Amino acid sequence: MAAIPPKNLLIVGGGIQGASVAYWTSKISPATKITVVEANDRVAPHASGKGGGFLARSWGDGSITETLHHASFDLHEQLAKEWGLKSYRRLPVLSVGAGSRTFNKKGSFHPAWLDGAGGRVDVMGDSSDTAQVHPREFTEMAISQSGATVRLNSKVIGVETVPEEGGGRKVTGVKIEGGELLECDAMVVAMGPWGPFAETWFPTINVPMEGIKSTSVVWPSREATKSEGVALFCGEDDRYGTHIEVYPRPDGTIYCCGVGGSDYIGSDDLKEGRFLTSGCDPNPQRVTAATQALHQISSTYTNLVPDVTQACMRPCPSDALPIMGGVPGFKNAFINCGHNCWGILWAPAAGKSMAELITKGEASTCDISGFDVRRFGVNEEETRGGRGRKRGSASVGEQW
Numbered sequence: 001m002a003a004i005p006p007k008n009l010l011i012v013g014g015g016i017q018g019a020s021v022a023y024w025t026s027k028i029s030p031a032t033k034i035t036v037v038e039a040n041d042r043v044a045p046h047a048s049g050k051g052g053g054f055l056a057r058s059w060g061d062g063s064i065t066e067t068l069h070h071a072s073f074d075l076h077e078q079l080a081k082e083w084g085l086k087s088y089r090r091l092p093v094l095s096v097g098a099g100s101r102t103f104n105k106k107g108s109f110h111p112a113w114l115d116g117a118g119g120r121v122d123v124m125g126d127s128s129d130t131a132q133v134h135p136r137e138f139t140e141m142a143i144s145q146s147g148a149t150v151r152l153n154s155k156v157i158g159v160e161t162v163p164e165e166g167g168g169r170k171v172t173g174v175k176i177e178g179g180e181l182l183e184c185d186a187m188v189v190a191m192g193p194w195g196p197f198a199e200t201w202f203p204t205i206n207v208p209m210e211g212i213k214s215t216s217v218v219w220p221s222r223e224a225t226k227s228e229g230v231a232l233f234c235g236e237d238d239r240y241g242t243h244i245e246v247y248p249r250p251d252g253t254i255y256c257c258g259v260g261g262s263d264y265i266g267s268d269d270l271k272e273g274r275f276l277t278s279g280c281d282p283n284p285q286r287v288t289a290a291t292q293a294l295h296q297i298s299s300t301y302t303n304l305v306p307d308v309t310q311a312c313m314r315p316c317p318s319d320a321l322p323i324m325g326g327v328p329g330f331k332n333a334f335i336n337c338g339h340n341c342w343g344i345l346w347a348p349a350a351g352k353s354m355a356e357l358i359t360k361g362e363a364s365t366c367d368i369s370g371f372d373v374r375r376f377g378v379n380e381e382e383t384r385g386g387r388g389r390k391r392g393s394a395s396v397g398e399q400w
């Protein structure tokens with residue numbers, strides 16, 4: 001049986017999900033030594049640094065993810081206060097239809113900077129259950145508060161395992177590209193869209209996932225948007241071939257995503273590490289579309305060009321639900337990835353639930369049973385303590 005709590009936990013992936021597992025593990029089990037291993041030269045190099053950071057408490061009501069939404073929204077507010085996050089605030093949300101009508105600027109929450117042309121404007125959220133945070137600030141703070149050791153420029157390419165008494169296997173270390181072995185007595189796969197790579201380490205599991213690669217854009221700070229923080233969900237506009245999601249941040253910058261034209265990257269490419277350390281570039285046509293669409297609705301931004309253009313990948317499992325829990329057949333291995341379009345919102349409660357599972361053997365903050373990787377099928381033969389090196393007669397990669 002894996003030691004509970006573990007003495008030496010290794011988290012693969014320095015995104016917001018890995019960071020949150022590190023933070024909550026350190027709170028529940030201060031004696032656990034935690035190491036976060038990241039393939040790139042900084043933490044949050046992908047969606048956890050480049051995503052929108054929009055948070056909505058009730059937008060998952062009635063679904064299996066409802067408690068993740070509720071618990072996380074509340075924890076975001078609590079942690080933002082505790083940590084003094086500058087990028088967190090409650091903010092209202094408007095839906096803005098496409099069109100050429102001059103806005104009448106009379107509706108609730110209508111900011112002065114929304115003074116161009118569009119369609120009907122309606123209130124989607126009054127800030128009682130909508131908020132925002134910069135995901136990079138959250139991720140960096142969670143890791144720093146956890147006291148974890150961070151290993152950058154360290155791509156994990158395999159795991160070392162030994163047979164476990166009573167059947168199955170356990171992980172004793174992870175192998176870094178270049179040959180180094182990092183020992184551990186528990187490990188978590190928090191590799192976001194690259195989660196499918198773990199299939200080659202754990203032949204018991206299937207991780208069907210697409211990475212949805214999207215462009216996003218940030219405009220320079222303006223006083224108008226600093227003082228009037230209102231998020232906009234703008235309708236599809238055929239003139240630009242896009243809808244846009246507009247998030248003014250407390251520093252006055254405007255972040256914009258949902259600009260259309262995403263690329264869908266399949267599991268095989270993700271297993272090969274496509275876009276992991278290079279090549280995840282923005283699509284210039286989508287930048288132009290977003291720029292034209294923002295110019296249309298706001299004179300504050302006429303003639304202004306974005307000063308950040310970027311792209312990142314949303315981890316989308318085949319059923320669009322997160323993958324959270326233990327790895328069958330490997331008693332000290334866990335997986336926490338595939339959080340799709342709510343991975344920033346869900347990070348606090350997902351990380352806390354995973355930390356409870358890892359340190360106490362059971363998650364209590366949220367019921368995560370519906371997110372178990374077993375729903376995609378388990379390769380039973382491999383769970384019985386075989387050597388775990390092959391699936392059928394096929395090699396499964398870097399597995400000892």
Ligand SMILES: Cc1cc2nc3c(=O)[nH]c(=O)nc-3n(C[C@H](O)[C@H](O)[C@H](O)COP(=O)(O)OP(=O)(O)OC[C@H]3O[C@@H](n4cnc5c(N)ncnc54)[C@H](O)[C@@H]3O)c2cc1C
Nearest residue numbers: 013015016017039048051052053054156192342343344345
């Ligand atoms: C454009 C866009 C906007 C979004 N907006 C929102 C939003 O407003 N609200 C919201 O809640 N969510 C939003 N999301 C979703 C959210 O950003 C993601 O769900 C979340 O960031 C996923 O976090 P993660 O830690 O699982 O993955 P990632 O941030 O991708 O982190 C995974 C990390 O693992 C590392 N890694 C992978 N493989 C290895 C390996 N073999 N060895 C070492 N390291 C490895 C990667 O380098 C990466 O840093 C958005 C996503 C996109 C694309």
